[in-house]
Amino acid sequence: MNKAVTCGERQISDDGRTLTFTVSYPEVTRLQQEIKIDTAERTANCGDVLEAREASAQSRITYESSDPKIASVDPETGEITVHKAGEVTITLRAEQTDIYEAAEAEYKLIVTHKFSDEWKYDDKEHWKECVCGEKSEVGAHSGGKADTVHKAKCSVCGTEYGELAKADNTQTKNKTKNSGTQQNNNRKGAVKTGDYQPVMMWIMLLLISGMAVVAVMLRKRNRA
Incomplete structure (x- = not known):
């Protein structure tokens, strides 16, 4: 018989057939459990997938993230998937057993951006x-x-x-303007030449007519 087990008050029923008594057991003291893991700060970049750190305990271990939006963790395997920059705490819990107390351990995970090399x-x-x-x-x-x-x-x-550069039409406009000016000048020259030639022609005709008249008069005078 376990000496730590004691019997308390005893009672016998009136008919003598039933015996009632109280049995007391000592308080059970569970052993302290320890999770063995590296609790140093851990770093990662956005988009990383990290394997669980090696850990051991006297009972089953589960995992939890303090902010799954930054980094989520598989509760059974401890695999971490990083989503965005920030800081989270990864907590490990060893469950209580008949022999061992529950235990916890944790470490910080710092996540930073990783920008692409390409623009x-x-x-x-x-x-x-x-x-x-x-x-x-x-x-x-x-x-x-x-x-x-x-x-x-x-x-x-x-x-x-941006936009394509607009074509420079300044030279084209200048060429067109110069060409128009030259054509106008040519037209003016043509008008002047046209006016000058008829005048000279009439002068020549008058001179010839005058000379003819003089010649006729001289002939008549000589005949007389």
């Missing part, structure tokens, strides 16, 4: 992007020179942006 862009800006969607090095397109065929090329990200 992303739209028609106005360029940036580098993390897998969580966060943007870095955001800036407006700049540099390059557009012509009538190609848009300007950004000196940072290399994409074309």
